Amino acid sequence: MIDFQSGYILRPVNRVFIYVSLFCALLLNLLPLGNYAWVPDFLVLALIFWNIHQHRLIGVISAFALGLLMDVHNSDLLGIHAFSYSLAAYLAVTWHRRIIALPVVSQALHIIPLFLLVALFPPLIHWLLSGTIYWWAIGSGILQTLIEVLLWPVTTRILLAPQRRPLHVDHTRPL
Secondary structure, X not given: OEOOOOOOEOOOOOHHHHHHHHHHHHHHHHOOOOOOOOOOOHHHHHHHHHHHHOOOOOOHHHHHHHHXXXXXXXXXXXXXXXXXXXXXXXXXXXXXXXXXXXXHHHHHHHOHHHHHHHHHHHHHHHHHHHOOOOHXXXXXXXXXXXXXXXXXXXXXHHHHHHHOOOOOOOOOOOO
């Protein structure tokens, strides 16, 4: 794969690194930080990133399984996060060719609908089922989306770091 920002050819991705990064994102989501608007959904960041960059290794089924884990953790209606994560993963796989060729800032702007989908889907489903809308949940979903968009360049930098080749090669190293 080519890093379109620098023009360098990236190393092949290690599957273990993908699964460890998803597990760490899941653990960050499981931290008892509360349901504040300033807490981003780290799992969605990692899922969308890996579905854009390595769509053959991480797909809709893994997003659905991780969404079920988040539903159980949040004690929410079973399937709300699973459906929104799998739909976001499907859209990320569908858009990956368009998004991967863009600069990182433009990528962040192009994936705003995916973040909005995941953040606003649970309040909208609760509104359809109960008949009452929670405006604070919609406002916090929009704020959460903005924070996730601001974290996208950092996420890209961190998750692509093991694949980047060093710029200055030490010829005395045996490997």
